[in-house]
Amino acid sequence: MEDDNDVTITGVTDMEALIHIPDDKPLMQLFKRLIGNDTKQNTVLTNAQILDILKKELNTDVVYIHDLELEIYLNIIKKFLKDWPQWDDFDKSVSSLKSKGDIDAIKKLLDVKYNNFRDYLKAKLDVAQPLIKNVVKKATAKKKEADDDKMNVLMEVSCTRSQLNKIFFRRPNPQQRNTIFNFIDGPTKIVLDNISIEALINWFHIKVEVNLPSFVYRFGMTHKLKHVLLNKKINETAVAPTVLNQHLQRSTNRKNASLLKLEDIQYILKEILASIPHDYHNGQLIRATLAYIETHLVRNHKSGGLYLTYYRKYMNKYAYVRYLYADVPSDSNFNNINKYDLQLQEMIYPSYYYEIGKFVKSEIISKLFIYTNWIKFECLLCNKVFLGPDMTEKLKQHILDYHFDQPDWQCTNCKSIYSMLYLAENKWEHKC
Structure with missing residues (x-):
């Protein structure tokens, strides 16, 4: 030698x-x-x-x-x-x-x-x-x-959700002047997969609003995200599981909020459901949404009372994690291979919120179809609103086009791996 x-x-x-x-x-x-x-x-x-x-x-x-x-x-x-x-x-x-x-x-x-x-x-x-x-x-x-005593370096990056998934190369890319940032958009993909109604309601950062003269109700996914850029050549520490508090959290900002009876809310939901014609536009999505609302209210308010305010709750006992990166074409640069494996660690703490903005039991809903755009969905990532007769199809196509091709998530406790579709269809819950 x-x-x-x-x-x-x-x-x-x-x-x-x-x-x-x-x-x-x-x-x-x-x-x-x-x-x-x-x-x-x-x-x-x-x-x-x-x-x-x-x-x-x-x-x-x-x-x-x-x-x-x-x-x-x-x-x-x-x-x-x-x-x-x-x-x-x-x-x-x-x-x-x-x-x-x-x-x-x-x-x-x-x-x-x-x-x-x-x-x-x-x-x-x-x-x-x-x-x-x-x-x-x-x-x-x-x-x-x-x-441990060294100062952490923070960096703020503005990008879309799809760009974030592959924003960093695993090592400097020699074909792009050794940058670690992946600025080139990938090819458009034709997605043949379908997505269930349940997954639409529980998808990443989807908000739903019911706005009627007698009843205003909002709910949606408000997942907390945390990002850390790691070089796995030197950062080998496993993610420690953190037990999330799954107790219902209520906003205290509305000190004089009215106390409502669960049975009265259920009555309104049944009135809305009964007022939907059999061939009503988006009927399947709306019925599933109303059932979703009632399921969560019954689960969280077994005592029968709830306030005219904002509630929030974690959906799973543990956070999920995944690592985002773009692979670099094979090269013979030994120094890059030896020094870098850059991956963006993304932690998600899945949670949902709901808010009763208005409730008037005395106003009976008999002709729901006379109200225009009384229910709407919104993608908070894209600030895009979906309503009207073709709401279901447009929402589904939007998710398939822009948010469906997502890397899988791993439970930080049991290390099981789940697709985004599986988690959305199962309300982001699983048993370790």
């Missing part, structure tokens, strides 16, 4: 043109170069070539592992490339067969030694891998302690 970056192996005569080796077998390519080295010059392997051996021959992709772990892997391969006990036997056998001009025998020898060498390296890595993980874990913990 000449220095920290190179490993050196001595080889023996030139027969490269007589032996064909596939590109996906870099160890076999190494043997071929050694066979063809008549001048006994040194065959030097660079770090990039060793990475190629790790990936293609040993099924170890080191692109996004910790930099200390990568350094250990490189040193292990360098050591055992040099110290393989069969090098002398290989050299003598090749010299003997070359003197006889027996190309077929050389090819057979090459196959045997290649398999022996690959198995030898695999065995060494199998022993080393758990030890490497332990060393990296301890080193990361020490570095975290040392960094």
Whole structure:
């Protein structure tokens, strides 16, 4: 070994043109170069070539592992490339067969030694891998302690929800002047998936408003989000689960808010439902929405009373997390591979709110269809309102076009992974 970056192996005569080796077998390519080295010059392997051996021959992709772990892997391969006990036997056998001009025998020898060498390296890595993980874990913990007193750097970024999902490259992109920001919009996708009525109501940041002369009611998803940009080469700390307070929270701003009876609200909801014609526009969505309202009111106000005010509640016991990034096309920049794995950690604390803005029991609803746009949906991410006869289809198409292709979420407690569609259809709840 000449220095920290190179490993050196001595080889023996030139027969490269007589032996064909596939590109996906870099160890076999190494043997071929050694066979063809008549001048006994040194065959030097660079770090990039060793990475190629790790990936293609040993099924170890080191692109996004910790930099200390990568350094250990490189040193292990360098050591055992040099110290393989069969090098002398290989050299003598090749010299003997070359003197006889027996190309077929050389090819057979090459196959045997290649398999022996690959198995030898695999065995060494199998022993080393758990030890490497332990060393990296301890080193990361020490570095975290040392960094705790350092000032955090905050950055404010203005972007759309779809842009946020892939706003950072995992490492500097050499095709875009080594920037970590992904400013190029992706291709338009044709989404063939369908979405249920339940998912529409519970989708990410959807607000619903019922506005009638006798009853005004608003509810929606108000998920709290937290973002931290991590370099996973150095930030290996797992997300600790935080138990969310699932008790109903009531606003105290309206000190003189009227106390209402749950049965009176249920009466109004039944009146609205009974007033909807069978062939009413958006009938399926509206009926599901009214059922949703009643379900939450009954669950949260079992005692029978509620105030004319604002309520809020977390929907799941634990937060969810996911990591957002854009992959960089493969490149040979070893320094980038060794230093960066940028991922935007997004934590979500799913919650919903509802508010009774007006309630007059005495006003009976007999002809609901005479009121125009009495119910509307709004996407808070896009500030887009959906109402009128085609409200259901436009809302569904908007979500499919702009918000459906979302990375999955992982529970911070049980580590189970769920799609956005699954969570929306199940009111963002699951049992660990």
